[in-house]
Amino acid sequence: MKATELNARPSADFEAKLADTRALLQQAARDYAPVFPNGPALVSQASSLGAEDMVITHLINTLGLAIGIFVLDTGKLHAETLDLLAQLKANSQAPVEVFSPVNEAVVQFVQREGDDAMYKSIELRKACCHIRKMEPLERALKDKKAWITGLRREQSGARAEVPLIDNSDVRRVKFNPLADWTWGDVWHYIQQHQVVYNPLHDQFFPSIGCAPCTRAISLGEDFRAGRWWWENESAKECGLHVKPHSSHEVAVSQSDTHGTFVSAQAHIAAGDVKPEGRAEAKATTQINEGTHV
Numbered sequence: 001m002k003a004t005e006l007n008a009r010p011s012a013d014f015e016a017k018l019a020d021t022r023a024l025l026q027q028a029a030r031d032y033a034p035v036f037p038n039g040p041a042l043v044s045q046a047s048s049l050g051a052e053d054m055v056i057t058h059l060i061n062t063l064g065l066a067i068g069i070f071v072l073d074t075g076k077l078h079a080e081t082l083d084l085l086a087q088l089k090a091n092s093q094a095p096v097e098v099f100s101p102v103n104e105a106v107v108q109f110v111q112r113e114g115d116d117a118m119y120k121s122i123e124l125r126k127a128c129c130h131i132r133k134m135e136p137l138e139r140a141l142k143d144k145k146a147w148i149t150g151l152r153r154e155q156s157g158a159r160a161e162v163p164l165i166d167n168s169d170v171r172r173v174k175f176n177p178l179a180d181w182t183w184g185d186v187w188h189y190i191q192q193h194q195v196v197y198n199p200l201h202d203q204f205f206p207s208i209g210c211a212p213c214t215r216a217i218s219l220g221e222d223f224r225a226g227r228w229w230w231e232n233e234s235a236k237e238c239g240l241h242v243k244p245h246s247s248h249e250v251a252v253s254q255s256d257t258h259g260t261f262v263s264a265q266a267h268i269a270a271g272d273v274k275p276e277g278r279a280e281a282k283a284t285t286q287i288n289e290g291t292h293v
């Protein structure tokens with residue numbers, strides 16, 4: 001079943017939320033407009049190419065806002081995600097920039113720790129996230145005064161307090177224009193506007209990150225269950241949305257509490273890899289990476 005058919009259920013006040021979201025994006029574009037004519041805006045959207053981010057990108061494009069988009073290509077993304085990135089680059093009016101890790105750092109890390117280092121310890125997994133995500137993110141945000149994310153309060157307990165405008169980081173403002181959207185709202189918008197999305201969402205991947213660290217979820221599992229599933233909840237973060245000097249760790253995954261996926265296919269997909277799913281996950285990774293890296 002298509003993710004749109006399964007999930008598109010708008011809230012009663014969806015239209016009001018949508019109007020507020022449009023207004024917030026317009027405010028971000030206005031407040032962080034380019035300093036020089038034809039220069040880059042001081043605000044960018046950080047896109048993981050997940051469902052929420054595709055909605056935001058669609059809004060930026062349809063509103064004609066001077067907001068650029070950037071994507072972190074970790075070198076470990078699924079083939080489907082890379083295909084979606086290519087489509088986005090070809091069709092988005094707003095400029096799309098791709099930031100990749102420093103090749104030498106990746107090569108040295110893999111030579112030293114192995115291609116499956118993320119499964120060996122939390123420290124090595126975080127080291128991999130730092131090389132492939134955090135360092136490229138720092139470059140992407142270097143000259144920005146604000147950024148836009150697809151965080152939603154419903155995604156997890158740790159995100160229950162996500163504000164629409166987050167001023168907690170003195171370096172730059174974070175706009176979370178979908179903070180009060182539900183998963184049903186996201187898919188209603190996608191369905192209404194025929195927004196292109198990652199086909200992995202149709203295969204019970206509500207949250208899509210790097211291939212080695214993402215799996216499908218099954219009936220009754222939390223939305224986030226498919227991310228770093230071999231770690232305990234408190235360790236699940238890669239740093240992209242961790243507040244400076246905060247012990248309140250927040251995962252980057254596009255996660256959600258709406259996890260009632262009612263498919264035997266999803267059961268099989270998840271059952272094959274949990275809880276000792278490393279071997280299967282690695283096999284999947286090798287297939288994906290063999291094609292695209």
Ligand code: SF4
Binds near residue numbers: 128
């Ligand atoms: S999510 Fe996994 S593969 Fe991606 S950077 Fe983090 S540890 Fe590495």
